[in-house]
Amino acid sequence: MNGGNYMTKKLQIYKCEKCGNIIEVLHDGPGELSCCGAPMALYEEKTEDAGKEKHLPLVEKTDTQVKVYVGGVSHPMEDSHFIEWIEVITDGGSFKKFLLPNNKPAANFNILKNVKEVRIYCNIHGLWSRKF
Ligand SMILES: [Fe+2]
Numbered sequence: 001m002n003g004g005n006y007m008t009k010k011l012q013i014y015k016c017e018k019c020g021n022i023i024e025v026l027h028d029g030p031g032e033l034s035c036c037g038a039p040m041a042l043y044e045e046k047t048e049d050a051g052k053e054k055h056l057p058l059v060e061k062t063d064t065q066v067k068v069y070v071g072g073v074s075h076p077m078e079d080s081h082f083i084e085w086i087e088v089i090t091d092g093g094s095f096k097k098f099l100l101p102n103n104k105p106a107a108n109f110n111i112l113k114n115v116k117e118v119r120i121y122c123n124i125h126g127l128w129s130r131k132f
Contacts, residue, residue: 008028009025009028009029009033010025010026010027010028011024011025011026011089011094012024012025012042012043013025013042013043013119013121013127014033014040014041014042014043015040015041015043016035016036016038016040016041017038017041018035018036018038019035019036021035021036021040022043022121023040024094043126043127044126044127045119045127045128045129046125046126046127046128046129047128047129047130047131053071053075053076053125054070054071054072054073054075055070055071055075055120055122055125055128056071056128056130057069057070057086057118057119057120057128057129057130058070058071058072059115059118059130059132061115063112064110064112065108065109065110065111066088066108066109066111066115066118067106067107067108067109068086068088068106068107068108068109068118068120069105069106070083070086070105070106070120070122071105074104074105075105075122077099077100077101077102077103077104077105078101079101080124081122081123081124082099082100082101082103082105082122082123083099083105083120083121083122083123084098084099084121084122084123085097085098085099085120085121086099086106086107086118086119086120087118087119087120088109088111088115088117088118089115089116089117089118089119090111090113090114090115090116091114091116092114095109095111097109105120115132116131116132117129117130117131117132118130118132
């Protein structure tokens with residue numbers, strides 16, 4: 001679809017360092033993404049926990065659901081520090097649950113198979129990914 005001249009951006013997440021806008025790419029185009037007059041930064045996905053807070057999503061697959069938890073010890077869900085969303089990416093799409101402070105840092109998705117990746121976003125510590 002993209003002619004091979006650039007890496008696909010589909011489902012990549014970009015952030016504006018000035019205003020804090022965060023976007024996810026749904027359709028791939030060759031142009032550079034910019035906001036507030038500057039290029040947007042590709043959000044680097046972290047794949048290993050470091051330090052005492054745990055962000056790597058824990059994933060349990062059943063016959064009918066994909067259950068996602070954030071942190072072996074639950075991640076904080078306070079006004080100033082919380083998991084904003086959990087996303088499951090499959091061969092055919094992506095499924096997202098937005099969370100609020102005081103929600104559990106967890107989500108269930110009615111997805112049966114072909115899970116490729118689970119991502120979560122912490123408003124302080126950024127983007128975390130577990131690939132399958
Ligand atoms: Fe965090």
